[in-house]
Amino acid sequence: MIRRRQHEEWMRRALAVASTSPEDVPVGAVILGPDGAELAAAGNERELTGDPTGHAEVLAIRRAAARRGEWRLEGCTLVVTLEPCTMCAGALVLARISTVVFGAWEPKTGAVGSLWDVVRDSRLNHRPEVYAGVLEPECAALMRDFFR
Ligand SMILES: [Zn+2]
DSSP: OHHHHHHHHHHHHHHHHTTSSTTSOOOEEEEEOTTSOEEEEEEOOHHHHTOTTOOHHHHHHHHHHHHHTSSOOTTOEEEEEEOOOHHHHHHHHHTTOSEEEEEEOOTTTOTBTTSOBGGGOTTSSOOOEEEOOTTHHHHHHHHHHHHO
């Protein structure tokens, strides 16, 4: 399937930016515009910056919005190596991201289907499309190797 192959290609880019800060849990995020061009990429920088909100997804959303010059990221795709947490799931809903692609499931904190399903709550009026488990073995291995 062509879409799956596209998602895998973007996920490889997210994997590549996941380990930008060696002390941080390796999570990488990339945001693509409606035309598929990369708007922003970020790794987790919580330890690097001492910022509790410095998750890869939030940083990528901020950078993509700055680049576009507006907070609405309608038509954009967020690709992230790990299932987003509640904060990041909330942020991507607020940013009106249209599509979320993630790699590994995060059963302890995941908010895109594991513990909660923030992005598909029928009470919200914006619900992105979700593709889960893209390059899951590679994404899960990245986390496993870090915590070993
Ligand atoms: Zn997060």
